[in-house]
Amino acid sequence: MNGQLPESVPLAGLDLRARTDELRPEHAVVRNARGEWVLLRHAEVLAAALDDERFSSGASRFLQIPNGLNGETHSRYRNIVDRYLSREALTPFISIFEQVAEQLVATLPRRNTLCAVTDIGMPFGVRAQCAWLGWPGELECDLLAWIRENFAVARSADPARAAAVAERFDGIIRSVIAPRRAPGAPHSDDVTTRLCREQVNGRSLTDEELVSILRNWTGGDLGSIALSVGVLLEFLGRHPALMRQLRSATGARVDAVIDEILRLDDPFVSNRRVTTCPVRIGGHEIPEGATVRLNWTSANRDERVFDHNCFDPEGHAAANLVFGAGRHVCPGRLLATWELRILARSLLSAVQSLYLADDLPPERETAPLGGYRRVPVVIT
Numbered sequence: 378m379n380g381q382l383p384e385s386v387p388l389a390g391l392d393l394r395a396r397t398d399e400l401r402p403e404h405a406v407v408r409n410a411r412g413e414w415v416l417l418r419h420a421e422v423l424a425a426a427l428d429d430e431r432f433s434s435g436a437s438r439f440l441q442i443p444n445g446l447n448g449e450t451h452s453r454y455r456n457i458v459d460r461y462l463s464r465e466a467l468t469p470f471i472s473i474f475e476q477v478a479e480q481l482v483a484t485l486p487r488r489n490t491l492c493a494v495t496d497i498g499m500p501f502g503v504r505a506q507c508a509w510l511g512w513p514g515e516l517e518c519d520l521l522a523w524i525r526e527n528f529a530v531a532r533s534a535d536p537a538r539a540a541a542v543a544e545r546f547d548g549i550i551r552s553v554i555a556p557r558r559a560p561g562a563p564h565s566d567d568v569t570t571r572l573c574r575e576q577v578n579g580r581s582l583t584d585e586e587l588v589s590i591l592r593n594w595t596g597g598d599l600g601s602i603a604l605s606v607g608v609l610l611e612f613l614g615r616h617p618a619l620m621r622q623l624r625s626a627t628g629a630r631v632d633a634v635i636d637e638i639l640r641l642d643d644p645f646v647s648n649r650r651v652t653t654c655p656v657r658i659g660g661h662e663i664p665e666g667a668t669v670r671l672n673w674t675s676a677n678r679d680e681r682v683f684d685h686n687c688f689d690p691e692g693h694a695a696a697n698l699v700f701g702a703g704r705h706v707c708p709g710r711l712l713a714t715w716e717l718r719i720l721a722r723s724l725l726s727a728v729q730s731l732y733l734a735d736d737l738p739p740e741r742e743t744a745p746l747g748g749y750r751r752v753p754v755v756i757t
């Protein structure tokens with residue numbers, strides 16, 4: 378039973394998780410204020426993610442590599458991206474990420490109220506990413522400012538402001554590419570330099586293609602890692618027994634627990650598709666050329682699939698959609714998982730206690746963002 382399709386559901390300014398929790402029992406599909414068809418349940422979101430022929434990823438007018446590509450073209454670029462995010466490619470960075478986490482945790486003030494998103498998640502995400510990509514540490518301030526601005530623009534839904542922020546971010550990326558591509562550039566061997574030498578269709582990648590690839594890595598990494606750290610520490614702050622358990626848990630258990638916490642409050646909210654033909658889904662006829670939104674946050678809380686959302690890391694792992702599914706499944710999953718595990722372990726081993734500040738409640742993000750804007754915590 379799908380219920381009547383509400384004509385248009387305003388989501389802006391609301392807590393998306395709470396709002397989609399209200400809508401999902403009655404509606405498999407709703408239309409948002411922009412006229413997009415929003416899929417809310419696990420079955421439909423998974424079906425659309427797996428059906429990349431009828432649900433095309435070419436939903437943006439901007440070049441998005443590999444996110445916005447389809448078919449053979451997607452595979453060609455995706456093969457390049459995957460090489461940098463494999464277990465083998467990432468293993469040398471484990472000790473570097475550990476150092477980054479330990480240094481950050483060592484400098485966090487004790488017995489003061491900190492924000493898990495802005496004081497822990499953001500600097501960790503930026504430093505880990507600069508270390509991985511071989512970017513200079515001096516970019517930290519610019520990148521932190523960009524994350525804040527990018528979140529603010531997403532909330533404001535102002536296209537002109539969004540274009541200006543995107544342009545600034547592309548400028549940061551161009552500043553790291555240019556010296557590596559200049560004639561007679563010194564021979565270094567970091568991840569960005571190697572990417573600059575990649576070829577596709579027998580030619581070098583263009584600047585525009587490099588900027589797009591790096592934008593999707595960094596955009597995916599920085600915002601999602603910061604929000605994920607907020608979600609994670611808020612949950613652990615409310616579950617001290619779980620926090621104690623994790624101090625001596627295996628890596629696999631820590632990863633499963635993190636995935637389950639992110640399933641319950643997935644901060645990577647949604648992705649768009651465009652229908653390539655009329656499609657019947659969730660009891661509705663969607664015309665050709667319509668924009669469809671796969672709402673991962675809602676699908677990940679589908680009570681029928683996840684046993685009324687009890688906490689069951691191992692039992693829910695197979696159906697977890699935090700990192701997507703199908704052709705466009707997140708290639709950065711291992712990097713994100715290792716970064717989050719390393720930061721969690723580093724915090725848990727270095728602090729005596731971590732708890733939610735009792736005088737300042739956590740503040741939820743609002744649509745189109747997920748997770749928390751502010752998670753005040755105290756460490757001792």
Ligand code: HEM
Nearest residue numbers: 443444593594597598601645648699700701705707709713
């Ligand atoms: C907690 C962190 C992260 C979450 C929750 C997340 C989630 C996702 C999801 C759900 C998708 C599927 C998008 C779709 O189907 O349209 C995706 C795709 C993608 N992610 Fe992530 N991601 C995270 C971190 C990262 C990191 C660290 C990187 C790279 C450094 C990354 C790079 C990408 C790229 C390039 C795609 C597009 C793949 C394609 O189109 O083939 N992500 N991510």
